[in-house]
Amino acid sequence: MTATEKAVNWKSRPTTAEGWVRRADEVAAVLAADAVRRDRANQTPYEEVRLLKDSGLVTLLGPVEHGGGGQSWSTAYRVTRAVAAGDGSIGQLLGYHYLWAWAARLVGTPEQIAAVEELYTTNDYFFGGAVNPRDRDLVITDEGDELVYDGRKSFSTGSKVSDLTVLEGVIEGTDKHVFAIVPSHQDGIVFNDDWDNIGQRLTESGSVEIRGVRVPWESAAGYVDKQFQPLxxxxxxxxxxxxxxxxxxxxxxxxxxxxxxxxxxxxxxxxxxxxxxxxxxxxxxxxxxxxxxxxxxxxxxxxxxxxxxxxxxxxxxxxxxxxxxxxxxxxxxxxxxxxxxxxxxxxxxxxxxxxxxxxxxxxxxxxxxxxxxxxxxxxxxxxxxxxxxxxxxxxxxxxxxxxxxxx
Known part of the structure; x- marks a missing residue:
């Protein structure tokens, strides 16, 4: 049994910023115990993400009314830093998760923000993202009530270990960029297991193919009646x-x-x-x-x-x-x-x-x-x-x- 598979007795979740940082230090200590062995093995970090969920760290920024920590970004940054001291790969995964968990607040409507934050907080969901801007944008087809995403991204941090994936693309024939949050595990999302770099080996940052992923227009982040109001x-x-x-x-x-x-x-x-x-x-x-x-x-x-x-x-x-x-x-x-x-x-x-x-x-x-x-x-x-x-x-x-x- 690896260090990350051992049960950690967290009976409650912290209520203060300092408490959350101490919790992150505890997680880091667990990760550090076998970080080198896990790096050499280069296996998908399912247990590591389970550790982040069990510790409560994934819901640090989530609303208190849904069981989240209700903390600020300065705490999220300190927690990311603390976890990375134990394992840089897992620190990266957690930091990216915080950004994507905040994505609805960045571009969504009030209704979308409320729905996304309740969804991920109550379920301890973990985020990944297929957004790498160096690649061509995903192509979005507008089919009336739905948007259909297609394309490929050469990097997608979090990939297989995520519950939700942030997609971004451009509606075909327009300059309209659309973000959407979709379930990670569906036939239309194919993770290619091709991340094998010299560092950050456990971030699952390999390529992903998006094949006909359907999103209702009401889930297009920040759009009302198919129009986006930028801020x-x-x-x-x-x-x-x-x-x-x-x-x-x-x-x-x-x-x-x-x-x-x-x-x-x-x-x-x-x-x-x-x-x-x-x-x-x-x-x-x-x-x-x-x-x-x-x-x-x-x-x-x-x-x-x-x-x-x-x-x-x-x-x-x-x-x-x-x-x-x-x-x-x-x-x-x-x-x-x-x-x-x-x-x-x-x-x-x-x-x-x-x-x-x-x-x-x-x-x-x-x-x-x-x-x-x-x-x-x-x-x-x-x-x-x-x-x-x-x-x-x-x-x-x-x-x-x-x-x-x-x-």
């Missing part, structure tokens, strides 16, 4: 998910540093040929210097990520009609800064921890490589250079980034 609030999905990225990157980096310091204290041997021999590796000057440098950089990245989280939370929990393009743009710049900073810091930590753990720490059984592989893989999601340019344009020219599929 600036609708465009918050991109900075929101980009900050999800930054938070699970931060969690991965925190997990790496935590594991490395533990290994150094317990197993790393001091170097006997330096002329100033120490009894323990933890007394070595260069080891202390390196850990001090990495910890300081990580704290700085965390502070910036938290600052961005506080800023975007104000918008995500505001009245939707009140959010302005200026507010949205300023938050997007801050998120871009946080993302680029934690990528650089996290990759440095994932690399340099080997310098302070020693040659024996490169053994496959130790698994220190998992942190660098995970962060390196997902940090290529979209070029970080463009995030630096967004911040540069704001700093030099006062320009705010225009909403795009990646901004």
């Amino acid at each position: 600036t609030y609708n465009t918050l999905n991109l900075p929101t998910i980009q900050l999800v990225f930054a938070n699970f990157y931060l969690g991965i980096a925190q997990g790496a540093l935590r594991y490395a310091t533990s290994y150094t204290r317990e197993k790393t041997r001091p170097w006997p040929y330096g002329g100033d021999d120490k009894q323990h590796a933890s007394e070595e000057f260069h080891i202390l210097d390196t850990y001090g440098d990495l910890q300081a950089k990580l704290w700085a990245a965390e502070a910036l990520v938290d600052r961005a989280g506080s800023a975007i939370e104000e918008l995500l929990h505001a009245e939707r009609e009140s959010v302005t393009p200026q507010q949205r743009g300023e938050v997007a710049v801050l998120v871009a800064a946080a993302k680029q900073r934690i990528i650089d810091t996290g990759l440095e930590i994932g690399n340099r921890i080997f310098e302070v753990t020693g040659a024996r720490a490169t053994a496959s059984s130790v698994g220190l490589d998992i942190y660098w592989r995970n962060l390196r893989t997902h940090s290529l999601h979209d070029p970080v250079a463009y995030k630096r340019v967004e911040v540069g344009r704001y700093a030099l020219l006062g320009e705010l980034p225009e909403p795009t599929w990646y901004t």
Whole structure:
């Protein structure tokens, strides 16, 4: 029996933000116990998602009246980070779930929001998404009372482990984009089991084919009488998910540093040929210097990520009609800064921890490589250079980034 299959005795669900973060730490501890073994096995994470459901974390943002946590986005970001410290893949799955669970609020009508939030919260449903914008849009055919989705996406995080999938496409012959939430397990959705990358191996991010998936017009998010009324609030999905990225990157980096310091204290041997021999590796000057440098950089990245989280939370929990393009743009710049900073810091930590753990720490059984592989893989999601340019344009020219599929 694996660590994730062992029963965890959660008799009740937390009621405060700090309680939810402690619950996430408990989940992370369970995941960390066999994270390396599960990464090597690369099996569909059914038990891991069951752990997220049993802990209550999947309904963190759900309405209290339906059994949800009723928490804010700053808590969701901290929880994502905590889980990622135990297992980066599962942290990513949870962070994406939070974004897709909020999708109805981003673009839906009040009636759609209420229906979706009651559905997923009361059933502990888990979300995936088939939206990857680098691929061609899914083609939507308008058949009167129904929309029919067809096409293929090369990435679909969550895929087989999800209960609900977010689809996005364009109505044929128009420029109308339509989001819809559909059951994941149906004949028209085919997951191709082709995710086999060097990192984030348990995210089930492989390709998916959409074959004639039917959606009633009343489920087309944000549409009334087949017309969509856009708001600036609708465009918050991109900075929101980009900050999800930054938070699970931060969690991965925190997990790496935590594991490395533990290994150094317990197993790393001091170097006997330096002329100033120490009894323990933890007394070595260069080891202390390196850990001090990495910890300081990580704290700085965390502070910036938290600052961005506080800023975007104000918008995500505001009245939707009140959010302005200026507010949205300023938050997007801050998120871009946080993302680029934690990528650089996290990759440095994932690399340099080997310098302070020693040659024996490169053994496959130790698994220190998992942190660098995970962060390196997902940090290529979209070029970080463009995030630096967004911040540069704001700093030099006062320009705010225009909403795009990646901004």
